[in-house]
Amino acid sequence: MASLTTITIITLLVPLATFFLVPAAVGYTLKLALRSLGWSLKSKTNARRELILSQVRIEEEHYQETAKSTASSSPAGPEDDDWEKVDGTVPSVAGNGKPIGEDWEGIIGFFHPFCNAGGGGERVLWAAVKATQERWPKAVCAIYTGDHEVTKAAMLERVETRFNIKLHAPTVVLLYLSTRKYVQSSMYPHFTLLGQSLGSLIVAFDGFNLLVPDIFIDTIGYAFTIALSKYLFPSVPTGAYVHYPTISTDMLTSLDDNTGIKGLNSGAGTGWKGMAKKRYWHLFARLYGWVGSKVDVVMTNSSWTSAHINSLWGPARRNKKVAYKDASVVFPPTAVSEIRSAIEVNDSTEANREPSILYIAQFRPEKNHALILRAFARFIQNRKNSSSTTTAAEPKLILIGSVRHSSPDETHIYHLRLLAHELQIRDQTTFICDASWPTILSHLRTSSIGTNAMWNEHFGIGVVEYQAAGLISVVHDSGGPREDIVINLDRKGETGFRASTEEEFAAGFEDALALPQKEKVAMRLRARESAMRFTEEEFARKWIVEVGKLIDLRRKK
Template sequence: MSLALLTLALIAFYPAIYVTRRVRRIRRQQTQSRARIFDGLGISLADSHRKRVVGFFHPYCNAGGGGERVLWTAIEHIQRTEREIVCVVYSGDTDATKEAIIDKVKARFDIALVPETLAFVFLNSRYLVEDSTWPRFTLLGQSLGSMYMAWEAMSKLIPDLYIDTMGYAFTFHVVQWIGRIPIGAYVHYPTISTNMISRVRTRQRGHTNSDAISSSFLLSLGKLMYYRIFMYYYSRSLRSAAFVMCNSSWTKNHVDSILQYTDPVLDALHALPPWFLLKWISDTRTSAPREARIVYPPCDTRDVAQFPLQDREKVILSLAQFRPEKDHFAQLQAFSILLNSHTEYKDTGASPLKLVLIGGCRNADDAARVDSLRALAKELMIEDQVQFILNASYSNVLEWLSKASVGLSTMVDEHFGINVVEFMAAGVIPVTHASGGPLNDIVVPFNGEPTGKSKLPGYHATTPQTFAEALHQAFTLPPDAELAMRERARTWAVQRFSEEEFVKGWDASDWKIWMVSGLT
């Protein structure tokens, strides 16, 4: 009996022993890992002792979206102000080279990076965080996948400070366990929010709550329990960070509530075997942040603010990656309603009204989504007045921003909305969903002055019908009111959401202090 129990004990503890030995081996190999990174940058052994490494975890760094602008602006700022810091990006873009990524950053964002202090650690396990890998239990699967990616990242290089700029909070446990280093986060969108839980509780259909779930009491109850458990561990993950930045008041409100989240039932469960073995997940740092700091993303306000405000073309512009949550389908439906309700917009003249959709196309799923959008435009018989532009260059985006009249954003609970800021700075009147960052931070009253038919430098809507009505209002503003709206929108966007404001907020997070504290 004793031999059998001993055998079972060895079987149970062997994985833990094996993993512990692997972690020790990873730590021992870090001297060689850092030497390879420095050697690839042309940094001599004598100079390497003065260098410090900041690691940015951003598996989709080459996607060309608003989150990537945050990443590259932060890195460019560090390169310009901190000569002894080497920035390392953990990327899953294995099909791109360092040179190609730098060139794309310049073409897409007009950000010039210094190759001598920038290195990439390419990860082969990015497929583990793809939606297609986890058709069921997507949140759980992607979170576990991100933890494996963090293991691969730390196996290749442990930095002096780890900053997640894409939203993979579950990586913090792995990084802290292996690297024993400070961790920071820039949160664009919480992985799970109280809004998501509320939709499941009220059985409301949405992007994160399908018809099959919302129409079933039992499935809704099961998903609610799943979300409750997930929120518990997500809260513990965020508390592992030394500092947390977020991109809007909407995100901050959710993150702050998540940081304070607790569950007495799950807390008690962790005191019992075998769940106490997961205690390392629920433990938090004594220095865990009590609240997040708002650091508005850097927006392109320099070049676009020079565009003329008058003589705009009859163009409705959409700037958004072709992801499901951006809801391009609602844009096509709203445009169709607009054309059918007001026939003067139809293709009958020399310069008909056009809807131009510009966005990044990351993978096969996005490409298939674009095909579906093209099919819908044809079905609605509006394809002649709709134009799709995929993976546009920076200069091409600027060209459209300089001549468009109205900007359209239909995402529900958009965490911030860099595209909306770009609209306003360029003098494009925004029409956005009445939620998230566009509602609370961006399209807000400026100096309390009314603007035409709206008290805002733009319009809010919630359904395709109300979006169509808002678009019509924007195109029928009296000339003086239209110009006043464009001017106030530009002034607000330039003074509030510039790159200068972003770097001030970034430095106010005290990331340098935490990096130094991690070395002592």
């Protein structure tokens, strides 16, 4: 692909960066220019589109021939492939009540430059691809990715190993981006939010130079790419699955927080720099709200995210001609059914539980592993100072998470190891990077407590996995864990503990381990029942309805 020129980049950035300042006449001229550029991109990529569709047909034919050969040679006879089946529990109508149909053969572009990262956002992406394949087997799922060192075969193998999601390879296409560095935070030591958002325009334009899809969905959180798509290709329906708003009212209020518990920017609003940061964030919030008006279908991963998105995007969307004005909550897919079938919870299995505290989360600063390390050290010290220890075995802390290689994550985990050493808990703390699914299942089966320390965690897939496995949750009292997951469901009783400070987490660990066995088992069973709201099947049902809206819009164009 030809490299992006400086003129092209400026053409993309100027209309958005100066949105509130450019006169209407000039804005109209820029809109026409961008549409002309979009028409040029479509013409330019038509040949590649035909090549991709031809390659998909070839791979599909080869797959079918191999499947027939295997079936004929197998004494057990042919086996059905899950991807070909349409789950009867998935709604067969779109949001307008019309049949969706399974014959749609277009290309859905998924914008996810870090699709090999192995985190919760990537589980959503691949589960979405699987649900799409099962509902529309002839559709092509094209993923815009910056993981150019990974082949499709290796990517899909990792998806199966990490998430236990098996995809139909022929209709998965990877489109390799060469500009992913422009969305990395390390590129923007100052004005990071604006820098990454504008940088995403460069990356999206890179992707559109490879292929213009029939439907464009951002599944990672770069909403500015959707605005660009709308200006370049007005006839392409757009969707957004929002894991976390780029900016939120909670972020704005955190600048004035003096407790130090509201995220990485807690208390950063003091002095002239703090005032400048406030002003910058408020202006960015206005721009972000305008961007939200360009999305045709909005999905959010939790009640907390939905409330913020409706607050930020709602006013602009109500003033625009969008078919679906309100965001829909589509809880992320979690392997609840598989975990429940693999792990039993009853009085007899309690003996297999060790006094271990498990934290499943990517090794990134916002996950606040340091808070858990300090809380665990305090918990251990409190036990040493107490004569009423109820557990004979020594408690352990197990930290499991993916690491984005060649990134600040590697340095971050190094500092976490140093902190564990300084707190004198190194021998009781285990770090496991990029664990396989069987390894995660093993620790879910034998641990007693599951924890999460991120302030305003948008949802908390790891917390749901704790519940499905019967772990007692001790999680941060904010965001998705507080609003949707660790709740008193139908007033049947608590499903875990919530905390905010080092002292509260330490107390939560002690309270959870000190519960009598009968109460422990009862809480574990309540948690498992609560987790059934977040199954992969529930996600697939809701995802299909929302994508069905986009297909319906495409058919009307």
